[in-house]
Amino acid sequence: MIDTAAFLADLDTLRKIGEYKTGVHRPTFSPQDMESRHWLAARMAEVGLEPTIDGIGNVFGRHTGPGPHVLAGSHIESQNYAGWLDGALGVISALALARAGLPVDVCAYCDEEWHFGAGFIGSRSLIGRLSEEEIDASVGTFTGQPLREALEQAGLAGKPRIVIDPARYKGAFEMHIEQGTQLENAGLRVGVVTGIVGIRNYVIEVEGKQDHTGGTTMAERKDALVGAMRILHAIDMEFPRVCGERSVWTAGKLVLDPNAPHIIPGHATINFSFRDIDNAVMDRMAAALERIVQEHNRRDRCPATLQLTARSEPALSDPAMLAALTSAAGELAPGAWQAMPSGAIHDSQHLARVMPVAMLFTPSIGGISHHWTEDTKREDLELGMRVLHEGVSRFLAA
Amino acid sequence: MIDTAAFLADLDTLRKIGEYKTGVHRPTFSPQDMESRHWLAARMAEVGLEPTIDGIGNVFGRHTGPGPHVLAGSHIESQNYAGWLDGALGVISALALARAGLPVDVCAYCDEEWHFGAGFIGSRSLIGRLSEEEIDASVGTFTGQPLREALEQAGLAGKPRIVIDPARYKGAFEMHIEQGTQLENAGLRVGVVTGIVGIRNYVIEVEGKQDHTGGTTMAERKDALVGAMRILHAIDMEFPRVCGERSVWTAGKLVLDPNAPHIIPGHATINFSFRDIDNAVMDRMAAALERIVQEHNRRDRCPATLQLTARSEPALSDPAMLAALTSAAGELAPGAWQAMPSGAIHDSQHLARVMPVAMLFTPSIGGISHHWTEDTKREDLELGMRVLHEGVSRFLAA
Incomplete structure (x- = not known):
């Protein structure tokens, strides 16, 4: 017993x-x-x-x-x-x-x-x-x-x-x-x-240029947080189009360098992951994420890299x-x-x-x-x- | 000399x-x-x-x-x-x-x-x-x-x-x-x-709910980073409509709690500021920011607060x-x-x-x-x- x-x-x-x-x-x-x-x-x-x-x-x-x-x-x-x-x-x-x-x-x-x-x-x-x-x-x-x-x-x-x-x-x-x-x-x-x-973990790095917030005009600046935000916004718009019924996706961690009120962020690192019970659904989400970063790099002045850091089935x-x-x-x-x-x-x-x-x-x-x-x-x-x-x-x- | x-x-x-x-x-x-x-x-x-x-x-x-x-x-x-x-x-x-x-x-x-x-x-x-x-x-x-x-x-x-x-x-x-x-x-x-x-400094607080990224469905979750990103995206869209020729605006600092890869962010704190030589332009930007947060709180499930923390003329x-x-x-x-x-x-x-x-x-x-x-x-x-x-x-x- x-x-x-x-x-x-x-x-x-x-x-x-x-x-x-x-x-x-x-x-x-x-x-x-x-x-x-x-x-x-x-x-x-x-x-x-x-x-x-x-x-x-x-x-x-x-x-x-x-x-x-x-x-x-x-x-x-x-x-x-x-x-x-x-x-x-x-x-x-x-x-x-x-x-x-x-x-x-x-x-x-x-x-x-x-x-x-x-x-x-x-x-x-x-x-x-x-x-x-x-x-x-x-x-x-x-x-x-x-x-x-x-x-x-x-x-x-x-x-x-x-x-x-x-x-x-x-x-x-x-x-x-x-x-x-x-x-x-x-x-x-x-x-x-x-x-x-299953789960797929990614690190997204966005490269900007650290600068003074007052001395740098909007046309000159490369704000890594703005770049990161645009990628996260694209995910927010695109993932509902490719996800499954029970898919989840999350950016749980975002680190800015130097992360100070009056300095333009020079770099952003995002930990992003998604999960589903079906590998075919996860393949669709992975492809969407790759397209989002590719398109971001065609448009934005802060280039981003995408790295798959871990994958479980x-x-x-x-x-x-x-x-x-x-x-x-x-x-x-x-x-x-x-x-x-x-x-x-x-x-x-x-x-x-x-x-x-x-x-x-x-x-x-x-x-x-x-x-x-x-x-x-x-x-x-x-x-x-x-x-x-x-x-x-x-x-x-x- | x-x-x-x-x-x-x-x-x-x-x-x-x-x-x-x-x-x-x-x-x-x-x-x-x-x-x-x-x-x-x-x-x-x-x-x-x-x-x-x-x-x-x-x-x-x-x-x-x-x-x-x-x-x-x-x-x-x-x-x-x-x-x-x-x-x-x-x-x-x-x-x-x-x-x-x-x-x-x-x-x-x-x-x-x-x-x-x-x-x-x-x-x-x-x-x-x-x-x-x-x-x-x-x-x-x-x-x-x-x-x-x-x-x-x-x-x-x-x-x-x-x-x-x-x-x-x-x-x-x-x-x-x-x-x-x-x-x-x-x-x-x-x-x-x-x-x-002149410069106006704000703190924007976004309140979500800390939770496990796998066990919480998309429909249930309150992701404070998603809320913060939507506000920053609205600023990115709206500020060009109200700014002056030399206005600048920046979110230099963003802090997530707890900021861990597999935990849904429960809270986000943004330091946001803008600058212009003309107070009338800054009044327009301030009003736009207030409208953005007001509209966010009408739509989003993560409520936000906006606080003017410092202002110089x-x-x-x-x-x-x-x-x-x-x-x-x-x-x-x-x-x-x-x-x-x-x-x-x-x-x-x-x-x-x-x-x-x-x-x-x-x-x-x-x-x-x-x-x-x-x-x-x-x-x-x-x-x-x-x-x-x-x-x-x-x-x-x-």
Whole structure:
């Protein structure tokens, strides 16, 4: 049987590490993050797993008994000043599966939250898709700190990296908060995830000329923010013409140099990304973006460059795992669940390259995510935990 | 006679204080800035002036002989990592006038470069238009540090502030770099300034909702950068319909919160300003800006607020001072000078509230300003110095 009290108690304890208001601040490899990893390794040992913190920061708890095995987990670091459940829920629910006696390897995949390099360094390393060269070249998204230096400070330099053998596993499960309002708006308590969107990340650089705002006439100036704004406006006009029904696109970060009230911006850097469940739709959006930048460079006096910096593929859930979760949800949460795609990307998307995957969602109150006010009702956490346990049990027995 | 060799030597010495590449980094009240103020006070004493560094950071050198007097100077702090002549030229040329025996009070007006509060705290304090309450409320533009704390650290807390008696002066002169390309493009070496533009500064705040970029559908999201971009686009479309021939407008600073690639921006803050020599034109631009924000709030789901944070009035040069500079330029730089407005604002604009003012420009190579590559040919600096000396002499004799 699943011990939901212990599961909730573990979540509450973990919440205290790096506590910030009602959320947490545990950026990857910060002292708070490393404290949480060591705490998790100790909890894994308590439930009978063999814990290891490997050379990229993955916390891996190996089941010592016979299989067939499943892999379960998520991430334990947070976005800056963000929610207490994002990632932690998937790790602690996996720990609860192991405590309940299921043949589960538990993993906290390192840096799903993209504090370093091209993101997902933990899950990619675990499946053998992270090179030493990429680690050499990666730096902190917010800090600029080299990843090697951060690993050194975290006490992880020189430790071996774990690479799993996919043949050991029937599949990988991940429970996560929805990070949206679909469940809440429909009055539902559980989401069985049918697939995960793909994402394409771009950096758009706009080159202007830094100058005094008073001494430079409008005809002379090359204002990089004006250039950036015109590109963003073209996206705002063009993307609705090519997008799919559930496509999303976002410029989340815009950095001006020098960014001072009375200096004409000399340079603008935009981080832009879009997501969809269908690669054909994403190909249309990519082509539109390329045309927008091409046309901008024909017209504007601030030339722009477009670089695709990362790309992940849509991943559909495994039918047998989906069936097990669906039947469990139907029995334990009758009328209170739905099947749905995931608009967010997750470690499961990388694991899907080497084994079957499936995910389960709990509702996010107000849809809030990546902010310290993120939360989920305790009864929904418990219900999700019971559905996950029952689903994994049925899948293993099938 | 004017000693241009000593004038250039002083500029070269001052350039070493806070040197950054070929420019300087002397933000107001930084250790480098305070070193330059104390250095200047010592130079003032050398040329026979009575130096004081007052309670707001003004470095004031009082002529001890009989009048009629003129006031001359500019500012000595720099923008961050900016040019070596911006401000320094006006201060050191004023020092050279005093060395040449003219009855000149020399002043380095503190913080023309707007590192604190509403800017121009030095020249406004000098004419009695800076209240203790405003000092209490002012904070660092880039640092957020309270002005009171910065004054304390600079050793200026509790020192009296100098307020001048306008009756002491026939007028105030300021030499400055052009900060544009008009002189260079016309192949000229001296600009006699007919007037200084007015400027209106605004802060535009756009309120969105911070959320996960994947879990929030396009229909649900409130993206503050999209809202900000739509306002900037409307300005880009509407301002050409209401502007004057020489109007300029700029959004120099845009700050997103939290400004992370995969989080929908929850808040955007824009620093926007415009300039013109004619208040009627600026009134039209102000009305257009208000209409743009009003219409934005009728249409958009991210509401915006518009706040006028500072306003300076256009200031025309004094006819007698202009005539003296014009006749000096005609004699010393025949065919190599022009009369022109100043697109940048200067301390003289504030002094103009209490006495006649005039300014002289030297060319800026490539028009570059507020950047460490800013420069002026040495022969143009010397020529400007000779024209200023001759013009001030003629004005005093008139």
